[in-house]
Amino acid sequence: SQTIHQWPATLVQPVGSPLSLECTVEGTSNPNLYWYRQAAGRGLQLLFYSVGIGQISSEVPQNLSASRPQDRQFILSSKKLLLSDSGFYLCAWSEIPGSEQYFGPGTRLTVT
Amino acid sequence: AQKVTQAQTEISVVEKEDVTLDCVYETRDTTYYLFWYKQPPSGELVFLIRRNSFDEQNEISGRYSWNFQKSTSSFNFTITASQVVDSAVYFCALSEVNYGGSQGNLIFGKGTKLSVKP
Numbered sequence: 479s480q481t482i483h484q485w486p487a488t489l490v491q492p493v494g495s496p497l498s499l500e501c502t503v504e505g506t507s508n509p510n511l512y513w514y515r516q517a518a519g520r521g522l523q524l525l526f527y528s529v530g531i532g533q534i535s536s537e538v539p540q541n542l543s544a545s546r547p548q549d550r551q552f553i554l555s556s557k558k559l560l561l562s563d564s565g566f567y568l569c570a571w572s573e574i575p576g577s578e579q580y581f582g583p584g585t586r587l588t589v590t
Numbered sequence: 591a592q593k594v595t596q597a598q599t600e601i602s603v604v605e606k607e608d609v610t611l612d613c614v615y616e617t618r619d620t621t622y623y624l625f626w627y628k629q630p631p632s633g634e635l636v637f638l639i640r641r642n643s644f645d646e647q648n649e650i651s652g653r654y655s656w657n658f659q660k661s662t663s664s665f666n667f668t669i670t671a672s673q674v675v676d677s678a679v680y681f682c683a684l685s686e687v688n689y690g691g692s693q694g695n696l697i698f699g700k701g702t703k704l705s706v707k708p
Contacts, residue, residue: 521698521701524695524696566633568634570635575694576623576685576686576694577640577694578623579696580637583632583634
């Protein structure tokens with residue numbers, strides 16, 4: 479069966495510090511991968527998606543970036559965090575574009 | 591334009607009551623998928639169901655049931671005999687097959703927070 483992991487689970491970082499969140503999927507090949515952010519108010523905002531290694535598309539211009547160095551690894555990064563980057567970050571995967579997405583446990587980021 | 595509306599921001603019921611969560615969608619596509627997700631306090635989104643646009647048959651899974659009506663562009667979710675463990679935020683989502691692009695993004699509603707009190 480497929481599983482999706484995210485770490486760290488929680489993170490407190492000062493403004494201006496770098497960020498690296500990692501997501502890995504097990505039990506499947508060539509998954510479509512997604513990064514979402516959920517800020518206060520509960521809405522889900524799609525940040526990045528990837529259909530293959532090295533292929534990243536951004537939905538929202540911001541100071542975050544994503545990379546996919548391996549088939550089942552998806553990384554979210556920032557060189558300098560802003561207060562507005564605080565939120566709950568969720569990674570997801572799907573087998574087919576448009577089909578159901580399966581979410582990881584999330585990372586709660588607080589920027590102070 | 592594609593859009594998912596969950597008009598109910600918060601619902602509070604007492605255990606064993608039935609509760610219906612509303613979802614109304616807008617799409618330009620003739621082929622699409624609809625989804626429901628549950629987000630308990632722990633935060634992880636849990637996939638509950640996917641419904642294809644060409645299949646209007648209602649679905650029942652234990653205490654959960656889903657009513658899909660293309661005529662009203664609605665995909666409502668009913669929990670029968672609610673329990674405290676049903677307390678969560680529930681999201682409805684849409685993906686368009688022909689207009690969704692290669693990434694097939696899911697368009698989420700803003701969610702309905704359900705509180706079930708003992």
